[in-house]
Amino acid sequence: MxxxxxxxxxxxxxxxxxxxxxxxxVALTSKPLAPAGLAKLPDNLLLAELTKKVFQSGFVWRVVRQKWPGFCELFFDFDIEKVLLLSDEMLEQKAADPRIIRNLNKVFTIRDNALMIYDIQQHHASFASFIADWPADNIIGLWAYLKKHGARLGGNTGPYALRAIGKDTxxxxxxxxxxxxxxxxxxxxxxxxxxxxxxxxxxxxxxxxxxxxxxxxxxxxxxxxxxxxxxxxx
Structure with a gap:
């Protein structure tokens, strides 16, 4: 065709x-958050959603959901500043904990993406406001930004994370x-x-x-x- x-x-x-x-x-479709509502979300929640989608990529989503309480416990509910204080050795120890999915490379992305969020916070009110303000008519530009500055957010991982956060995509x-x-x-x-x-x-x-x-x-x-x-x- x-x-x-x-x-x-x-x-x-x-x-x-x-x-x-x-x-x-209509019952099958869903709407994104309004930009004003999205901008008010705490940045630790956004880091959590990025992390969840990174771990779900190429893996069984159900298992990630089952182990999610362990992720929240080990990574301080994804508090940006606390995550950034984790050394390589600390991340390696956490990556070996059976309460989470033991994938060292993906565990390192938690700190990497926390750093991306921290860098954005230096120039914007918050990472959430940065995402909320990005124009929907160039959403592919936001995809490209996450892929370039984040970790393992290329392909459909970034878009799925944005969808989970409430960004229109x-x-x-x-x-x-x-x-x-x-x-x-x-x-x-x-x-x-x-x-x-x-x-x-x-x-x-x-x-x-x-x-x-x-x-x-x-x-x-x-x-x-x-x-x-x-x-x-x-």
């Missing part, structure tokens, strides 16, 4: 038909990627800057057409195509 990309209204109607009507579709799930490719929105590598800019432009257009958030649009596009089931998050 290649050619002119559908108007968002057509995508919306097909998603409604696939999911059992408009009310059912689309997610390039398999269904969304398949739709965009089928209509020729991009034809190169999914993570190339050229492709990401083309995808951002398409989402910006759909947002203008619908008035919905990037998050809702992303979910509705996924529900409109592919082999997915009611209730699956995108």
């Amino acid at each position: 290649s050619g002119k990309v559908e108007e968002f209204a057509a995508i919306y109607q097909r998603a409604c038909q696939r999911k059992g009507g408009e009310a059912a579709l 689309f997610i390039l799930s398999q269904d969304v990627e398949a739709y965009l490719r089928s209509y020729g929105v991009f034809d190169g590598g999914l993570t190339s800057q050229r492709s990401l800019k083309q995808i951002q432009q398409q989402f910006n257009l759909w947002q203008q057409q619908s008035g919905l958030s990037l998050q809702e649009i992303s979910q509705i596009v996924a529900f409109s195509c592919g082999e997915n089931y009611a209730g699956m998050q995108r």
Whole structure:
């Protein structure tokens, strides 16, 4: 399937038909936090969400959730300043603790990402306000920032972390990627800057057409195509 990309209204109607009507579709979608609400979140909560997504990447999410109380206990509820005081030796000891997932390289990212947050705090009111103020029409720029300045936040890890935090972002799930490719929105590598800019432009257009958030649009596009089931998050 290649050619002119559908108007968002057509995508919306097909998603409604696939999911059992408009009310059912609305129940399956979720909204991001308003920027004002996001800006008020404590930065330790944001570090926790970054960490959770780093550990969930390539791993069983259920196991990460089960062990999460251990992470909170060992890393002081992700207090930024306390995490930054941890030496390499301390991190190695914590990485061997059975209360958490014992992956030394990922454990080191906790301090690395705490440092990124600390550096941002020197120029902004908080990391949360920095995230909240980033314009949604260039969300791929925020993805790139997290990948460059953070640790293990490339690929879909950064976007999934932003979604968990409450920042408005689309997610390039398999269904969304398949739709965009089928209509020729991009034809190169999914993570190339050229492709990401083309995808951002398409989402910006759909947002203008619908008035919905990037998050809702992303979910509705996924529900409109592919082999997915009611209730699956995108």
